[in-house]
Amino acid sequence: MRVRPRTRRATAVTAALLAIGLLATACSGGARTAGNASGNGSGTGVLNIGMPNGPQANNSNPFLDTSAGASLGYRSMIYEPLAMPNVIQPDQEPAPWLASAHEWSDNFHTLELTVVDGPEWSDGEGFGPEDVAFTFELIRDTPAFNGYSIPFEDITVDGDTVTVTFGASQFTNRNRILETLIVPEHIWSELDSPETFDNREPVGTGPYVIKSFTPQTITLARRDSYWKGLPEVEELRYTSYNDNNAQTTALANGETEWSFVFMPDHERIYLDRDPEHHHLWFPTGLGVHGLWLNTERAPFDDPAVRRAVSLVIDRQAIHEQAHAGLYPALENPTGLPLPAGEPFLAPEFRDVTVEPDIEAARAELADSKYELDGNTLRGPDGEAVSVTLTDPAGWSDYLTALSIIEDNLKDIGISARVETQTVDAWRNAVDTGDFDATLHWANTGPTPYDMYQHMMDPAVYRPLGEASPGGNFGRFRNDDVDRALREYAESPDEDVRTEALYDLQRIIVEEAPVIPTVAGPIGAQYNTRNWVGWPDESDPYGPPQPTQRNVLDIVLRLERAS
Numbered sequence: 001m002r003v004r005p006r007t008r009r010a011t012a013v014t015a016a017l018l019a020i021g022l023l024a025t026a027c028s029g030g031a032r033t034a035g036n037a038s039g040n041g042s043g044t045g046v047l048n049i050g051m052p053n054g055p056q057a058n059n060s061n062p063f064l065d066t067s068a069g070a071s072l073g074y075r076s077m078i079y080e081p082l083a084m085p086n087v088i089q090p091d092q093e094p095a096p097w098l099a100s101a102h103e104w105s106d107n108f109h110t111l112e113l114t115v116v117d118g119p120e121w122s123d124g125e126g127f128g129p130e131d132v133a134f135t136f137e138l139i140r141d142t143p144a145f146n147g148y149s150i151p152f153e154d155i156t157v158d159g160d161t162v163t164v165t166f167g168a169s170q171f172t173n174r175n176r177i178l179e180t181l182i183v184p185e186h187i188w189s190e191l192d193s194p195e196t197f198d199n200r201e202p203v204g205t206g207p208y209v210i211k212s213f214t215p216q217t218i219t220l221a222r223r224d225s226y227w228k229g230l231p232e233v234e235e236l237r238y239t240s241y242n243d244n245n246a247q248t249t250a251l252a253n254g255e256t257e258w259s260f261v262f263m264p265d266h267e268r269i270y271l272d273r274d275p276e277h278h279h280l281w282f283p284t285g286l287g288v289h290g291l292w293l294n295t296e297r298a299p300f301d302d303p304a305v306r307r308a309v310s311l312v313i314d315r316q317a318i319h320e321q322a323h324a325g326l327y328p329a330l331e332n333p334t335g336l337p338l339p340a341g342e343p344f345l346a347p348e349f350r351d352v353t354v355e356p357d358i359e360a361a362r363a364e365l366a367d368s369k370y371e372l373d374g375n376t377l378r379g380p381d382g383e384a385v386s387v388t389l390t391d392p393a394g395w396s397d398y399l400t401a402l403s404i405i406e407d408n409l410k411d412i413g414i415s416a417r418v419e420t421q422t423v424d425a426w427r428n429a430v431d432t433g434d435f436d437a438t439l440h441w442a443n444t445g446p447t448p449y450d451m452y453q454h455m456m457d458p459a460v461y462r463p464l465g466e467a468s469p470g471g472n473f474g475r476f477r478n479d480d481v482d483r484a485l486r487e488y489a490e491s492p493d494e495d496v497r498t499e500a501l502y503d504l505q506r507i508i509v510e511e512a513p514v515i516p517t518v519a520g521p522i523g524a525q526y527n528t529r530n531w532v533g534w535p536d537e538s539d540p541y542g543p544p545q546p547t548q549r550n551v552l553d554i555v556l557r558l559e560r561a562s
Helices: 011-016 068-072 129-141 171-178 244-253 303-312 315-322 358-367 396-410 423-432 449-456 479-490 494-511 551-557
Strands: 046-051 099-104 110-115 152-158 161-166 208-213 217-222 235-240 278-281 284-293 371-373 376-378 386-392 415-421 437-441 514-521 524-527
Touching: 046 068, 046 244, 068 235, 099 171, 110 129, 129 152, 129 161, 171 479, 284 303, 284 449, 303 358, 303 396, 303 494, 303 514, 315 396, 315 514, 358 371, 386 396, 386 423, 396 415, 396 437, 415 423, 423 437, 449 479, 449 494, 479 494
Parallel strands: 046 235, 386 415, 386 437
Antiparallel strands: 099 110, 110 161, 152 161, 208 217, 217 235, 278 524, 284 437, 284 514, 371 376
C-alpha cells in the first residue's frame, strides 16, 4: 500500500497550515537566541498555551515522556514526524510529513520511506535520510526510548529512501513508527548516554526554537525560515499551572488560549464567560475508561454476574454526572467509541446501543441459579452477593461514577460499597489483583487492538499476588482471546485480521471481563479571540489536545482572527 502526498488546497489554506507552535527548553541562566529565531514575544503574534502540570524540569528530550517537552507538548513543535496520523479518524492514512511517501510490505515486516528534500535543522545543518536512519537506530539501541518494544532489525539508506525491517509484523504499530520524531545525527551521535540527555537547547526541523525556560513558563520563538513556510504564530508561550483550579481560572480570564483541563462546571465557569470566543471540543479516539472486574474472585469469577453488572450500569449517568458531559458517552456494547470505532465494528454490533436493562440483568442471574431474596441477591450457595468498588481518594470523577454504579447494583440485589485508597496503594492493589472492581482506563492506539490487549491479554496474565503492570488486571484467561490477539497483530491476511477483531468484540460482550463505561476524550479548550482555524466537529482534521503529536499541524493552520 503506497501512500502519496495529498493534493494541497489553495495558497491561503497552505499558509494557514503553517501556523505551528510548541516547544520549550532553554540553556541554563538565559534565553536561547539562535541566529534563526525571531519574534518579540509580545503583541498579537503570541499564542498562550497552558497545562495544569506543575513546575517543569529543564528537559526537552523528545523520547522521554517525563520531559517538559512531552508534559506540555512542545516537543512536537521542534521535532517533526515522518507522517501525521489523525487518531480521532484512525481509518485515515497518515498525512505525509518528513517522508513524502511510505510503503509497507504485505506482512508488515518492512517499511520503505521516501524522505523529503528541503528541511534544515534549526542550527543551519542540512537534514537528510541519514538522520531518519540514525533516529531508528538510536531507538533500537536505547531500550529507554523503545517503549513499545518494536523489534527493529536492519536499517539502510539508498538515495532518498530509508528501508527498515522488523522481526515481526508491525501492523498494530504502523502509526507509532510513522509518527517517530526525527532527531539530528550530528548532535545525538555524539552522546554516550542519550537516555539521560536533558537536551536543553533542542535542534529540530520544526519552525520553532526555545527562547527562554523557567519551571513555570517556556517560550518558543519562530525561526526565520521553515521548509513548509512560516506559520503566522510568532511566539508560543507555555505556562505550567500548579493545579486544575489555577488552569481553569487562566482559561476563564483569557490568560490561557489553549489547554486541556477537566472542568466539572465548564458551561458556567468557562463557556458563559465569553460565549463568542471560549470553546471546547472533546472528541474521542479508541480509548475508554471502564470497570475492571477481578475474574478470579467471587462473585466476578462468574461471567453471568459480570454480564448482569454490564446490563445494569447506567453509562449515560456516568457520562453526564461523573464526567460533566466532557468524556463522550459509550453507546456500543463492544466498548468501541463512536465515531472513531465505526470502521472496526463487527456486523452484529452495528446500530446496536446499550442502556440499562434491569429485567434482562435479573433474568441473566436467575438462569445461573442466583436468587433475589427481597433486596438481596443470593448466589447458588445461598450466600449474599457483595462487592467493594475502589479508586484513589480525590479522583472525584471516578468516585462519582462508582457511587452511580453502587446504586445501579442495588437494582439486582448486589450490596456494594465504595472504598478509597491512596494512589500508591491503589496502583499496588490493581497490579497484584487485590480488588473486587475498580475504574481504570484502557490503552489507546491506532486500532482497537491496544484497548482489547490491555484489558484481557492472557500473555500478560499473572496469578493473584504477582504484579501485572502490563494490563489484564482482572486476571482474565481465555484461549480465544490469545488466538485473536495474535492473529490480529501478526496475520498478513486482512480477512483473518478482521475476523479476529470481531472475535475480540464478541468476547468483551459475552464475557465482560471489563465493562467500558465512558470514552476517553482527546479534547481541549481554546479561544478564538486572537486565533482561528482550530479543529472542531465541522473540521475534525485532528485531536485538539495540546500535548498530542499533531499539535504542529494545528498551529500551522491557525490564522489571526479578523
